[in-house]
Amino acid sequence: MKYAPVQNYVNGQFVAATSSRQLPVISPLDGTHLSVVPLSAQSDLDHAVAAAKKAFPGWSKTPIKERVQVFFKYKSLLEKHLDELAKLCSEENGKTYGESVAEIEKCIELTEFATSLPQLVTGEVLEVSRGVECRTEYVAVGVVASIVPFNFPAMVPNWTIPNAIALGNCMILKPSEKVPLTCGRIAQLLKEAGLPDGVLNIVHGDDTMVNAICDHAGIEAVSFVGSTKVAKLVYQRATGNLKRCLALGGAKNHLLVLPDAVAGMTAQNVVASMSGCAGQRCMAAGAMIGVGNVDHIIDKICDEARKIIPGENLGAVINRASQERIERLITEAEAQGAKVLVDGRNAKVAGKENGSYVGPTVIDFVTPSMGVATEEVFGPVISIMRTNTVDEALAIENANPYGNAASVFTQNGGMARYIVDRASAGMTGVNVGVPVPREPFSFGGWNESKFGVGDITGKSSIQFWTRLKKSTAKWNAEAGVNWMS
Numbered sequence: 001m002k003y004a005p006v007q008n009y010v011n012g013q014f015v016a017a018t019s020s021r022q023l024p025v026i027s028p029l030d031g032t033h034l035s036v037v038p039l040s041a042q043s044d045l046d047h048a049v050a051a052a053k054k055a056f057p058g059w060s061k062t063p064i065k066e067r068v069q070v071f072f073k074y075k076s077l078l079e080k081h082l083d084e085l086a087k088l089c090s091e092e093n094g095k096t097y098g099e100s101v102a103e104i105e106k107c108i109e110l111t112e113f114a115t116s117l118p119q120l121v122t123g124e125v126l127e128v129s130r131g132v133e134c135r136t137e138y139v140a141v142g143v144v145a146s147i148v149p150f151n152f153p154a155m156v157p158n159w160t161i162p163n164a165i166a167l168g169n170c171m172i173l174k175p176s177e178k179v180p181l182t183c184g185r186i187a188q189l190l191k192e193a194g195l196p197d198g199v200l201n202i203v204h205g206d207d208t209m210v211n212a213i214c215d216h217a218g219i220e221a222v223s224f225v226g227s228t229k230v231a232k233l234v235y236q237r238a239t240g241n242l243k244r245c246l247a248l249g250g251a252k253n254h255l256l257v258l259p260d261a262v263a264g265m266t267a268q269n270v271v272a273s274m275s276g277c278a279g280q281r282c283m284a285a286g287a288m289i290g291v292g293n294v295d296h297i298i299d300k301i302c303d304e305a306r307k308i309i310p311g312e313n314l315g316a317v318i319n320r321a322s323q324e325r326i327e328r329l330i331t332e333a334e335a336q337g338a339k340v341l342v343d344g345r346n347a348k349v350a351g352k353e354n355g356s357y358v359g360p361t362v363i364d365f366v367t368p369s370m371g372v373a374t375e376e377v378f379g380p381v382i383s384i385m386r387t388n389t390v391d392e393a394l395a396i397e398n399a400n401p402y403g404n405a406a407s408v409f410t411q412n413g414g415m416a417r418y419i420v421d422r423a424s425a426g427m428t429g430v431n432v433g434v435p436v437p438r439e440p441f442s443f444g445g446w447n448e449s450k451f452g453v454g455d456i457t458g459k460s461s462i463q464f465w466t467r468l469k470k471s472t473a474k475w476n477a478e479a480g481v482n483w484m485s
């Protein structure tokens with residue numbers, strides 16, 4: 001085992017979980033046994049919530065301009081430790097080192113946004129009647145929880161930690177049991193940056209711990225990022241317990257490609273979108289719809305895909321079970337009449353035989369009912385469907401239950417606007433394969449890709465992490481008599 005057993009992080013200290021249940025942590029890159037992660041008990045969560053509750057009065061009453069000083073320092077520490085964090089992130093998740101560097105850089109951008117929060121939460125004041133003023137203030141919610149998935153061990157925790165904590169909340173973070181290591185380093189860096197003990201706590205576990213978080217009377221709000229199946233369960237359970245909840249789910253993102261699109265750029269974007277992070281991004285292109293004759297672009301997509309080499313510029317998928325599931329979906333589509341133009345099944349990486357790799361895969365003549373078209377494949381696979389008209393393509397996009405992203409590739413501005421207006425997705429793109437909004441714009445999908453109001457990052461997250469206090473005051477007794485007196 002390469003690293004010491006993973007521990008929970010409570011009140012500024014790493015502590016062993018009281019439960020003896022645990023799971024191995026295996027690197028998808030080569031099957032190395034990295035560590036073991038505890039599946040913590042209810043008492044471990046109680047301990048963490050108690051620490052967060054104790055820290056809350058002091059932290060929430062610290063002026064926000066002081067609170068964000070921690071994040072200015074944290075940003076410098078992320079920069080200083082970028083290489084080390086990127087290596088750890090890559091090791092436990094399987095993405096390439098370059099993708100992990102980009103992930104830590106995104107953490108830095110998210111932290112920069114948090115340092116700007118004092119400018120965005122100034123509240124309002126107005127004399128609403130003679131001598132009577134109303135004012136609004138953004139007040140922290142209390143102890144909040146953040147439950148995160150495996151695919152971004154650093155970035156998704158940093159979607160919630162900087163904003164929620166800068167806004168005065170104390171947090172319980174539940175990392176994915178598949179990638180529990182990077183979060184521990186994040187906690188250490190935040191402590192080094194001056195975060196008081198108890199403001200951030202980490203409790204490891206699986207679905208049992210997620211349910212315990214949703215049920216815990218001491219937790220006021222739950223944010224969740226993961227699959228749609230679990231997002232629904234978490235949203236129902238947390239709101240059933242009268243907590244506020246924002247639950248982001250899975251996706252099936254459609255790229256509509258028109259014949260007039262710039263072929264080379266479109267091919268690069270389509271392939272980068274479907275294969276980046278081995279296709280394990282909720283913003284990955286899962287399906288492409290070619291409108292009319294786009295054979296010349298599909299040829300270039302195949303050329304680009306063949307440049308993607310597992311173990312070199314393509315990382316591993318999270319585990320063997322995921323690899324087998326992806327390969328099965330490709331095989332089923334083929335059996336149902338789709339044509340596999342570039343085949344990533346049975347990928348092997350010399351010296352990494354115990355890794356879990358799927359090569360880039362391009363499947364043409366997919367129909368909307370095939371599994372590769374309906375399911376979130378979460379692998380480096382693009383399923384190409386063909387239509388004669390833009391409206392037929394939009395009908396396919398609109399019919400999918402998810403709604404994270406949709407993009408159009410064309411040089412016709414009017415047509416791009418027509419498609420963006422009609423796509424049923426929260427994040428749309430024109431000639432962009434991964435239309436992630438950058439700070440200060442917020443991240444969040446529609447339909448079954450998100451349950452709850454608001455988005456998880458950017459300005460839109462302020463509402464989720466705060467409560468609005470409205471105060472009405474009269475200080476001038478001579479103000480005269482009116483309806484407010």
Ligand code: NAD
Pocket residue numbers: 147148149150151156174175176177205206207208210211225226227228230231233248249250251281282376378404445449
């Ligand atoms: P997952 O839903 O399996 O797990 C997410 C979290 O939920 C983990 O912490 C896990 O321990 C917990 N969990 C798993 N099963 C549970 C259950 N039955 N009950 C309660 N909790 C449970 O997701 P994953 O496989 O870790 O991540 C991949 C998924 O996350 C993909 O669907 C991807 O699209 C999605 N995702 C979405 C976004 C977004 O912004 N919409 C971002 C990143 C990832």
